[in-house]
Amino acid sequence: MRRSSDLQPEIADESAWWRDAVFYQVYVRSFADSNNDGIGDLDGIRSRLGYLELLGVDALWLTPFYRSPMADHGYDVSHPRDVDPMFGDLAAFDALVADAHSHNMRITIDLVPNHTSDRHDWFQAALAAGPGSRERSRYVFRDGSGYDGSQPPNNWTSIFGGPAWTRVRDGQWYLHLFAPQQPDLNWDNPEVHADLEQTLRFWLDRGVDGFRIDVAHGMAKPFDLPNMDPRSLGTSGVLRDDVRDPRFDDDGVHEIHRMIRKVLDSYPGRMAVGEVWVTDDERFARYIRPDELHLAFNFRLVEAGFDADQVRSAIDHSLGAVQPLGTPPTWTLSNHDVVRHVTRYGGGALGEKRARAMILVELALPGVVYLYNGEELGLPNVELPEWALQDPTWERSGHTERGRDGCRVPIPWEGDVPPFGFSQNAHTWLPVPNEWNHLTAEAQLEDPGSMLSLYRHALELRKTQQAISGDELEWYGAPPGCFAFRRKGGGLICALNTSGASVPLPPGEILISSGPMDGAQLPPDTSVWLV
Template identity: 80%
Template sequence: MRRSSDLPQEIADESAWWRDAVFYQVYVRSFADANGDGVGDLDGIRSRLGYLELLGVDALWLTPFFTSPMADHGYDVADPRDVDPLFGDLAAFDRLVAEAHEHNIKITIDVVPNHTSDRHAWFQAALRSAPGSPERERYVFRDGGGFDGSVPPNNWPSQFGGPAWTRVPDGQWYLHLFAPEQPDLNWENPEVAADLARTLRFWLDRGVDGFRIDVAHGMAKPRDLRNVDPRAELGSGVRHDNAVDPRFDNDAVHDVHRLIRKVVDEYPNRMAVGEIWVKDDARWAAYVRPDELHLGFNFRLLEAPFDADAVRAAVDHSLNAVRGLGTPPTWTLSNHDVPRHVTRYGGGALGAKRARAMVLVELALPGVVYLYNGEELGLPNVELPDWALQDPIWVRSRHADRGRDGCRVPLPWEGDTPPFGFSGAAGTWLPQPNEWAGLTAESQLEDPGSMLSFYRHALELRKSNAAFDGEELEWYGAPAGCFAFRRKGGGLICALNTSGGPVPLPPGGVLLASGPMDGNQLPPDTAVWLV
């Protein structure tokens, strides 16, 4: 039942479950298929809750499973308060929440407040209505430029390639920062805010434990719709600078997050985290002020190459961004929008070795960790054939950008040939490579040297060992290409070697190493925990 906590919110948050949680992102289409159509679904997730409990995660983040024509695989939402039949129904969702809670796993879900599907009832009504009508005021419609209105209202590009404007038959243009099938909402319209509040309460009443806010730096648009500066970095997965790119991180967006926080705080022990691709630390920090989001995704660690100096800079920036705000930092190495980190770190055996090292760094840091489904199996990106690609980026870029499908291939669970237990169907929505036979969960569970066993061990130590206490770091002096830090409070030491040769270990006993050790030397491409 909705009741505000008797404690002041700041005090309640200090001991909240999410402050040091390990979240596991489930890309719903690719996790597990229960009904045999080759696409993952809610009952498929429920069937694997035992695996997730064994892995040792505290909460799930589910990507959109709402009613959608799937132009962007669910991030084009036609009805935010219902389940698309592809994934199940509301009863299946309720079963998942109930059983996850029985396994002591929280459930958080995506919400997509920047845009809707073009099939949403509101947008269909806007297309049927005249310019200036109340129906069009829910979206960003504008007249075009030029003598006949045939020039887009400004030079804004879409994140998926091409212009961010599409013209409708009566001559007006509508804004879509992503695909044309994803028209942007007008957040100056009070109906839009009221509808989001209704959506949040709908899912909170069904027992969800929190939300991930998609494009949390979006929503608000400058009234003058000024042009993007040619110097701006563009594209999906790029941190934005509002000084040159007015499409994102406008000050009015914080009113949206105050609304979200106010609604979520009506329900005890719930949380919201924002997807915040913002470049400046101070502007990023504004999203996690005490009356806004509980957490914010900081993508600096994800963006850092496998280089000790770059990783240390990413850690320092991320810690400094939240210092004094009372909110913990967040850490992630992969998600559904970027190449998997095994591949980013070099691929093959080298990429897997470096990935093991980096997850030790990530799990040694204070705060919240987000894992991406399949990283615990050491999955790499897949080079898919042209015919299999489905990401709208592939089409919008006129086949110049292969998009994000390579990190979204369905998970291999068991067996020697595709679909590796993912589905009862012979084919899956994206094809799995035959060489994943050695990466299945089944083949790794009983192998103490496997990536999966390594993750399970590291997560158990993080949860049970007092050395991980404390919210501040102390950096040691270290050779070039290396670093070492200590958790103040608990005393855990984490050292990383990205140089070309072995280096002396800091003092302490080895708690866990990412690879074979060499006496009192830390080998290249290796990390270690010491106590």
């Protein structure tokens, strides 16, 4: 199978480019600032395409850059077919697509179909039109409960904390599974379908190669909006195996994905990946049926601790969910919504060592890999001062949950003082720690022992080594706290040691290791590739 890096972007026969691609998530606000306002932008991304090509990724995923009041940093979209001036304009976007393609990288962009901004023209019209109107039917408005309608229509909670309902002046309530500034759309309304199709075609016609679909397990709602099981109240967006949550994973969502797929199929070589927080393997697999999503994020690897048994279970479940459908699994260790894995694995030198081990595990697996900007530099989560916190979770939780800002701090590029080349403006949208001077791309590029050098080497091997092929794994017997698997077809062996002692290496020649070897032994918190 040819990789995306081997293809010219204008070639029509592109149907499988994404099946083993390495995507790189660009959190646009935090990647690179070209106009020195302290916020990343599209021209900033263009200025760093050479770095991304050198890193060796096949495609980019851009977080929302659409017009937005930024109540949720762009996931509250007021106009889905335009660029917010904060990030540039349509000409800047077109230039980025063209330049990325010239660097042999695809461009995929975020799609936010579950909700709009409360500043969207539709929602403003709904507020003005009143109950029972065509304008309100585009959203989920309901009368309240209780004798006077003063209570929310049901007990649903918002992912960001507090109730999922807000009352408007005429007494009705509207649904928002996230912030009040993000009213949920009513996907039973054909106008909503038509508008999304218009948005898809707008960006596809501008040359995008695919979409990442936000809250892909949301959108559809049960008609009667039943109360949540009390065991689900206050939980995150992750669905438990043992409790059905009526807010998410309604069967009606699959009709929406079939509509999206029909549009994509009319543009050869385009793809969609869904954010699917569904842990039941059978229900997860429904999202990747042949007429729905091409790929879906399975977050079991994110949720696994640094423990060989947990990681192996996550791998087995992820492979098992997609195997019957012949769809590649999709792997990720971090993104803009979770604590960075260096910190999750213990932080400091220990967290870095374990993160090095896990990237080799991830890149040895069959399927698609999504990297999160900055993980290749070994960035940890940042404990930001309270005055700097901006995530809506911080306010909605009454300052009890700090939210996701700690994983979104701007990328350090070069130099010795913050913001390390991200911007010439010292006042960046989130403050950059002084102690990141050793983590800059500049400091790591020429250091063969750096995290960045490990990523570059592993990505190059993944592209060039025939041993890293085949869609199935074969597990070896291994000591407690360890595992080893072989890629059927190519023969690569990957071994991981999460125990407290060195263990014998499987037979083979070492291609790459995440850290120094202990003679013929694999040290703790270390992984290795062998052929």
